Amino acid sequence: MLKGIPSIISPELMKALMEMGHGDEIVLADGNFPAASHTERLIRCDGHGISELLKAILEFLPLDTYVEHPVAFMAVVLGDSVQPTIWKDYEEIIHQLNYSFPFEFMERSEFYHRTKMAFAVVATSETAQYANIILKKGVIK
Template sequence: MLKGIPSILSPELLKVLMEMGHGDEIVLGDGNFPAASHAKRLIRCDGHGVPELLEAVLALFPLDTYGDQPAQLMAVVPGDPVQPVIWETYGEVIGRHLPGVPVGQLERFAFYKRAKEAYAIVATSESALYANVILRKGVVT
């Protein structure tokens, strides 16, 4: 046990966050995301949702300010009537850690392709639809 480390962050996830370098990406996937079939490194965070995990990760993890859109969401598939209200929560969480950071959207299959190249994928039990997010690590200053 360490002081100041959010308890939701497992030793395995902390290790991965430490290993990642500037420009590396990590995916926080919802419960429907095909994490196991897409991951180079799979980290399970069963029983947890993405917002609480996002808050904990961003407490330690700088987002990349040298490139465009260091946070990317999976865009709603055209014709799908879902309105992902969880995106508002993500914007609030990200804004607390890096005000004004632009959050982008990637088409579903472009998101999957990028996820396959990510340093790691975190599988959660998030039940909200379109709750997947890719984070690009920045520089610790």
């Protein structure tokens, strides 16, 4: 163990965060997401929700301030009655870090396609629907 690293950040996750470069993306996937079939670099974080992981990850991972949308959510499928409340949790976590930008909402198949190009996918036990989120890494200033 090391000082100052939240226990929710596994060695494998910390390694991936450190290996990522500017513009690389990481996907935090909910429990329903087909994570294993959409990546070659799968990081398991079973037993954890995305909000708690997001908060811990953003202690170390700067978001890309050179793009319009460094954060993307999977949009609700047309006709689905679900109204995701978890997005507000994400927005609060991100805004507490003094980031101010619009969030991108991606159609499901587009989100899946972008996930296949991401640096890594973190599979969680998040139960909220439409809880998937993509983070684009920025630079240390």
